[in-house]
Amino acid sequence: MLLEVRDLHVEFHTRDGVAKAVNGVSYGVDAGETLAVLGESGSGKSVTAQTIMGILDIPPGRVTAGEILFEGRDLLKLKEEERRKVRGAEMAMIFQDALSSLNPVLTVGAQLAEMFTVHRGMSRKDAHAKAVELMDRVRIPAAKERVRQYPHQFSGGMRQRIMIAMAMALEPKLIIADEPTTALDVTVQAQVMDLLAELQRELHMGLILITHDLGVVADVADKIAVMYAGRIVETAPVHDIYKAPAHPYTRGLLESIPRLDQKGQELYAIKGLPPNLTRIPPGCAFHPRCPMAQDVCRTDVPPLYDVTESDAERGSACHFWRECLHG
């Protein structure tokens, strides 16, 4: 396994008390594989990613338990300097907001070239040539001319392509993309997602795709981990989840995807709001919003049951996963 997160716990000290943002998350991704991590905001998906990348704000954040094994090495035990070497060269991250991630006063070419001068010790001329090559690779038209332009001179979709180029520059083994297409319109979203998937296949990288939108991952992910209140509530190969979810929360997320054949109908929305992480409900954290909740759900935390029915592993943290899966 390229990356394996084991029983990770992360909390934040806030004025309201201790917010338990990540509560025992375990997942893994292999080279050439795409894992989509799904959940509403506050589910812990981005905090887990930031902890993997080593960019969590500490304090107020604090890792209280767990391991993050990258090619067998526990990243949590590395010194900051070693961690920095892993970041960029071996794993890279793509954020939602390209405009605030790029430096507005430097040309995109200068920012791309810097990756090669700093990390690979290339001359400025060679690094510039590499920058043009990268922009070509992410299909930015007229790359030779546009390499001299500034971030604000690009559209949102093109800027996101530049972010992908920067993340790919050093050919890392793992890329974490945190809501990479959320700020874009639907057509551009699909193009950027296709490009990301294509490059990931070509370079045989591991990809963790973080999103709140089940609609964008169907064609690109191999497997999905659904998170709620800092825990994984369902994990499965992508097609199994679309066919039949084994957790009521996943079912709610699926039902809230807009569908062309239901044009004009009101869109389903999961009732209520995600919990305050300083006061996670007892038992199953989803119970106040769950249409299938029973008494046991209010008292007993459901473990991640093994719900494998074919070859591929599946898990669901629902006491009533059978009813959900076959209901």
Ligand code: SF4
């Ligand atoms: Fe709903 Fe109970 Fe399953 Fe939680 S354990 S998802 S409350 S049915």
